[in-house]
Amino acid sequence: MDIATNPEMADAAPTPHEPPVIRREDYTPFAWALPETRLAFDLGVEKTRVTSSLSVEPNPAAEPSPVLRLNGDGITAAQVTVDGAEISDWTMDGPDLLVPLSAGAHVVGIVTEIDPSANSQLMGLYASGGMLCTQCEAEGFRRITFFPDRPDVLSTYTVTMTGPKSLFPVLLSNGNQTGEGQNEDGTHWAEWHDPWPKPSYLFALVAGDLVANTDSFTTMSGREVDLAIYVRDGDLPRTDHAMRSLIKSMEWDEQVFGREYDLDVFNIVAVSDFNMGAMENKGLNVFNTKYVLADADTATDGDFDGVEGVIAHEYFHNWSGNRITCQDWFQLSLKEGFTVLRDQMFSQDMQGEAVKRIEDVRILRGVQFPEDSGPLAHPIRPDSFREISNFYTATIYNKGAEVIRMMRTMCGPEAFRKGTDLYFDRHDGEAATCEDFITAMEDGAGLDLTQFRLWYSQAGTPKVTVTMNYTDGEASLTVHQSVPATPGQAIKKPMPIPLKIALFDPATGTHRGEELLLCNQAEQRFTFDGFAQKPVLSVNRGFSAPVTIAREIEDHELVFLAANDDDAFARYEAMQDLVVRHLTAASSGGLSDEARDAARDAIGTAFGAIITDSALDDSMRGELMMLPSITYLAEQQEVADPSAIHQQREDLKAWLGVRFATELAALHDRVSQLEFSLEKASRGARKVKTQALVYLASGDPESGSKVAARQYDAADNMTDRQGALMVLAGLGTAARTDKLIDFHRRYADNELVVDKWFALQASSLHPKAIEHVKALAEHKDFTLRNPNRVRSLYMAFAANPHAFHAEDGEGYRLIADLIIALDPINPQTAARFVSPLGRWRRIEPKRAALMREQLERIAAVKTLSRDTFEQVSRSLG
Ligand code: 0A1
Ligand code: ZN
Numbered sequence: 107m108d109i110a111t112n113p114e115m116a117d118a119a120p121t122p123h124e125p126p127v128i129r130r131e132d133y134t135p136f137a138w139a140l141p142e143t144r145l146a147f148d149l150g151v152e153k154t155r156v157t158s159s160l161s162v163e164p165n166p167a168a169e170p171s172p173v174l175r176l177n178g179d180g181i182t183a184a185q186v187t188v189d190g191a192e193i194s195d196w197t198m199d200g201p202d203l204l205v206p207l208s209a210g211a212h213v214v215g216i217v218t219e220i221d222p223s224a225n226s227q228l229m230g231l232y233a234s235g236g237m238l239c240t241q242c243e244a245e246g247f248r249r250i251t252f253f254p255d256r257p258d259v260l261s262t263y264t265v266t267m268t269g270p271k272s273l274f275p276v277l278l279s280n281g282n283q284t285g286e287g288q289n290e291d292g293t294h295w296a297e298w299h300d301p302w303p304k305p306s307y308l309f310a311l312v313a314g315d316l317v318a319n320t321d322s323f324t325t326m327s328g329r330e331v332d333l334a335i336y337v338r339d340g341d342l343p344r345t346d347h348a349m350r351s352l353i354k355s356m357e358w359d360e361q362v363f364g365r366e367y368d369l370d371v372f373n374i375v376a377v378s379d380f381n382m383g384a385m386e387n388k389g390l391n392v393f394n395t396k397y398v399l400a401d402a403d404t405a406t407d408g409d410f411d412g413v414e415g416v417i418a419h420e421y422f423h424n425w426s427g428n429r430i431t432c433q434d435w436f437q438l439s440l441k442e443g444f445t446v447l448r449d450q451m452f453s454q455d456m457q458g459e460a461v462k463r464i465e466d467v468r469i470l471r472g473v474q475f476p477e478d479s480g481p482l483a484h485p486i487r488p489d490s491f492r493e494i495s496n497f498y499t500a501t502i503y504n505k506g507a508e509v510i511r512m513m514r515t516m517c518g519p520e521a522f523r524k525g526t527d528l529y530f531d532r533h534d535g536e537a538a539t540c541e542d543f544i545t546a547m548e549d550g551a552g553l554d555l556t557q558f559r560l561w562y563s564q565a566g567t568p569k570v571t572v573t574m575n576y577t578d579g580e581a582s583l584t585v586h587q588s589v590p591a592t593p594g595q596a597i598k599k600p601m602p603i604p605l606k607i608a609l610f611d612p613a614t615g616t617h618r619g620e621e622l623l624l625c626n627q628a629e630q631r632f633t634f635d636g637f638a639q640k641p642v643l644s645v646n647r648g649f650s651a652p653v654t655i656a657r658e659i660e661d662h663e664l665v666f667l668a669a670n671d672d673d674a675f676a677r678y679e680a681m682q683d684l685v686v687r688h689l690t691a692a693s694s695g696g697l698s699d700e701a702r703d704a705a706r707d708a709i710g711t712a713f714g715a716i717i718t719d720s721a722l723d724d725s726m727r728g729e730l731m732m733l734p735s736i737t738y739l740a741e742q743q744e745v746a747d748p749s750a751i752h753q754q755r756e757d758l759k760a761w762l763g764v765r766f767a768t769e770l771a772a773l774h775d776r777v778s779q780l781e782f783s784l785e786k787a788s789r790g791a792r793k794v795k796t797q798a799l800v801y802l803a804s805g806d807p808e809s810g811s812k813v814a815a816r817q818y819d820a821a822d823n824m825t826d827r828q829g830a831l832m833v834l835a836g837l838g839t840a841a842r843t844d845k846l847i848d849f850h851r852r853y854a855d856n857e858l859v860v861d862k863w864f865a866l867q868a869s870s871l872h873p874k875a876i877e878h879v880k881a882l883a884e885h886k887d888f889t890l891r892n893p894n895r896v897r898s899l900y901m902a903f904a905a906n907p908h909a910f911h912a913e914d915g916e917g918y919r920l921i922a923d924l925i926i927a928l929d930p931i932n933p934q935t936a937a938r939f940v941s942p943l944g945r946w947r948r949i950e951p952k953r954a955a956l957m958r959e960q961l962e963r964i965a966a967v968k969t970l971s972r973d974t975f976e977q978v979s980r981s982l983g
Contacts, residue, residue: 125492125972130436136254137171138162138207140261141303145251149269149313151233156218158251160261163211174205174214176252179230179245183252187215203252218251225249226891226931234379235338237314238274239392243385244435244494247306257432258537260303267313268295274313276336280304280388282370300388302368303535305431310387312336312375319345323353323367326360331367335398336375344399347410348374351417358418358452363526365425374398374417378857381893381934382498383416386423393420396858396894402782404859406825407789414456419449425530433537435494439486439562440540442498443506447514450507458786460674464729467649467675470508474500475567475654476741481944481981483565483592487540492976495934501565508652509561515604515622515650517551525551557626560601565592568601568653570625576640581609582633583643585625587653593983602626606650608673609634609641612663615670620647642666644680647673661687661708668712669719674726681716682734684709689734689758690742693750709758710765717769717798724777724790731797733759736907740948747950748911756804756871763805770805774798774813782823789825796829803833811839818845828862836871860887861898868902868909875909876916890928893935900924904942911949915956918943922960925974926967933971940964940974944981958982 141161148155164170178201186196186205189212197204205214225232230249231240240250248255265279271294277286281300288294316336323331333352335345352374359365369389376398384393397416400409426448427441454462477483477500484497486506491497514522528550533542540562544555571586585605589598603625608617623632634641642663646655667680688705691697697705716722716730733755740746763770777791777798799817803810814830814837821827831849834842846867853859864887867878882888882899889895900921904910910917921939928936946957964970965978 127490127492129490133434135168136259137168138174139165140259143261144264146266152221152223154220154222156251158216160214174207176203177248177255178203178252179248181218183216185217189213216252228379228381234377239312239377240310242309243307247309253306255306257305260305262303264299266297268293269313276314276316278312278373278390280310280390304388308388310390317342319349321349323356325366332371334373341399344401347400348398348413348417351414355418355421379892384420386420386427388428391420402823404824404856406828415449415453418452419445422448430533431537433539436488437539439502439506440543442503444510446503446507447510461725461729463675464678470504472735472737474504477501478567482941485563485565487562493972495973496976512604513547517553521551558602560599564589564598566590570653570655572645572657574643579637580635581637581641582631584631586629600628603651606647608644612642644671644676647676649675665708665712669715678729681712681730686734689739689754692754713762717773724794728793728797745950748907752908759804763801767805770798770802792825799833807837811837811841815841832866835866861894864898865902868899869906876912879903890931918957918960922964925964929971929974933973937973937977940977940981
């Protein structure tokens with residue numbers, strides 16, 4: 107479909123008012139408490155009637171008010187009653203409904219009518235492939251009915267749903283089912299009651315023609331829980347992995363955090379149209395199909411891990427998020443940072459600690475570090491926002507997890523568990539704050555977090571410089587830290603940074619034990635003696651702190667660490683550092699031939715050791731073989747030239763491919779012998795297989811294309827098939843076209859695999875990737891209405907630096923066109939495309955000007971949503 111827009115039309119639109127800024131310091135409790143909420147839904151895809159009955163009483167902890175303010179968004183009240191009698195003196199204040207109320211307890215009734223089929227934002231109640239479902243976090247409930255739609259108003263919900271049985275045989279809501287029945291007109295009804303008070307953002311309803319994979323779980327105190335995963339009919343065979351993941355999550359949360367599930371049922375529903383990954387609604391998690399459906403033919407090993415991790419994440423929210431929720435949205439990281447840490451720990455236990463840690467750090471550095479150094483930087487507990495949807499960020503989630511992980515590193519696992527136990531005990535049933543969590547950690551784990559609180563209030567990734575002086579057997583480390591200025595925060599204070607280090611004796615290849623240095627001043631010195639020769643420094647082992655490190659170290663020392671470090675992350679880091687140094691120098695120009703050869707030699711030595719080290723498991727080998735991404739490399743430079751980086755990175759890949767052609771071919775052959783299974787060794791083999799192919803194809807595209815085509819044809823699983831197609835997509839050979847056609851034909855019925863087909867082409871190294879994206883936007887399978895499809899084409903493209911940063915600015919224009927076209931349909935998803943353009947300050951001046959130009963073009967659209975308005979104005983600001 108055509109997404110080009112007509113800017114003149116946009117100019118003719120009325121001038122919007124600037125969306126207001128909401129501030130953390132303005133928090134006040136709500137004047138009313140709502141002990142009970144009853145909702146009756148008369149369901150239809152085009153018309154749903156919602157009748158609410160809210161029991162309200164003055165909140166003793168708040169200033170009394172003569173009016174009840176109920177939030178709304180795009181809805182009108184058909185009727186308002188107080189204590190059973192219709193009233194007419196209600197008023198509207200913008201989108202909100204104001205009901206005058208005398209002091210004391212009342213029952214307020216409201217009727218609204220909504221059209222789920224017209225809801226393209228996918229917030230509130232919407233239709234997805236004939237079914238009805240809801241998404242209420244953060245502020246979607248107010249699109250269903252008028253309500254105090256804020257996380258600190260907790261209520262118990264009883265929900266009745268009535269609808270045609272033929273369309274909606276399955277009717278689900280939160281909690282336990284308490285009733286059902288048939289009506290004579292062909293409709294049926296179900297009643298659900300959730301005994302646990304919850305905020306409105308955790309409400310959910312699903313009505314549709316669905317089938318379920320069912321199982322059960324006995325909790326640690328012996329309660330039976332019925333588990334069900336609801337999907338469309340044909341998808342049932344792809345739900346087993348999700349079910350196994352759910353059961354493992356339930357067991358793990360009991361064992362590791364002592365958390366037991368608290369309802370008789372736990373339901374999961376998969377929907378195709380979803381803005382995010384999944385949602386933790388109490389007892390009724392709603393998932394993007396991408397994070398439920400998986401089998402070997404259609405999902406990669408990475409997809410399997412994604413399902414396991416997201417199932418765990420949503421399940422863990424039952425305690426960190428639902429039993430204890432957030433006082434206000436500024437506290438979002440209270441539930442998200444903590445829950446991400448919990449899901450990361452779970453996945454480390456399931457998949458292996460080292461590799462999972464490397465993957466998590468790669469995400470943090472690839473997404474959160476750039477955010478933290480750009481115009482959208484914010485602390486993990488922000489102070490203000492215009493649209494909360496814009497704050498579901500890598501900073502809140504991933505940096506939030508790192509901050510809590512540091513607490514755990516500082517106090518150790520046992521004390522950490524005491525801290526979390528105290529937090530859960532103390533705040534169960536409450537809407538809490540980050541400060542409550544920190545205090546519970548201080549009291550329970552015995553930490554003093556006075557200075558550590560800066561991690562919650564200061565944005566920006568600290569830069570740590572470590573230099574070593576060696577004299578007379580003594581190694582002294584000077585550690586210097588600085589936190590860069592970020593929007594609205596010019597001056598920063600030093601923060602406590604727990605750095606795990608080890609000093610290696612280069613003669614023996616060993617060290618005498620890991621040390622934890624707590625660096626909490628701008629500059630500090632630590633001395634260690636008894637070294638016969640200058641030791642080699644391994645620092646930030648396990649990525650103990652989310653900082654960037656600059657260390658004085660020789661290439662040969664990095665080669666030594668890449669081969670010998672007993673900390674898997676540090677070993678990976680040594681290899682990355684070696685490559686980063688070389689590619690940053692090479693892409694900023696002026697690298698002599700000798701310097702280039704010396705650097706390549708060092709990289710080659712380390713790479714050769716990695717591909718031939720028989721003591722290394724393949725899963726780790728695959729990690730060590732990966733070159734740093736262009737985005738990460740660009741992040742290392744004040745102002746980057748993405749095409750220079752791309753070119754140098756490709757040159758290095760090709761050089762490695764040629765130099766190690768024989769070894770890589772042998773490696774590819776060896777791992778190709780292994781049978782498919784989901785066991786670790788087999789997964790590791792698949793990772794290495796595609797890595798080896800990547801280098802072989804770089805070194806010799808013609809023969810690489812043949813190997814890739816063979817890998818594609820021989821594949822009995824999606825990991826191998828997608829890996830081969832990914833390599834082919836970047837090549838100009840005939841096999842590229844053949845296999846792309848074959849892939850689409852084979853999987854035409856599977857939306858998630860068709861998403862992969864779009865993404866592979868949009869993220870390819872092919873010189874014409876941009877032309878391909880334009881053509882794909884016209885493909886019959888493309889639509890702006892489905893967020894997965896939009897992301898598969900355009901997010902993949904925006905994350906493909908060599909295509910997005912095309913010299914003439916065409917990539918920027920394409921993304922700006924998309925934002926302008928998507929904003930009126932789905933503002934939340936549209937706003938997520940602004941940040942790639944917002945990186946302009948860190949890109950060389952010619953491109954930077956073109957990026958800015960596109961941001962200005964978007965800003966000129968007078969009808970911009972709050973979401974996109976906020977992101978664009980921050981990016982230009
Ligand atoms: N709380 C969810 C994330 C989420 C947030 C907003 C949504 O609205 C579209 C959906 C999901 C989580 O952390 O998984
Ligand atoms: Zn979450």
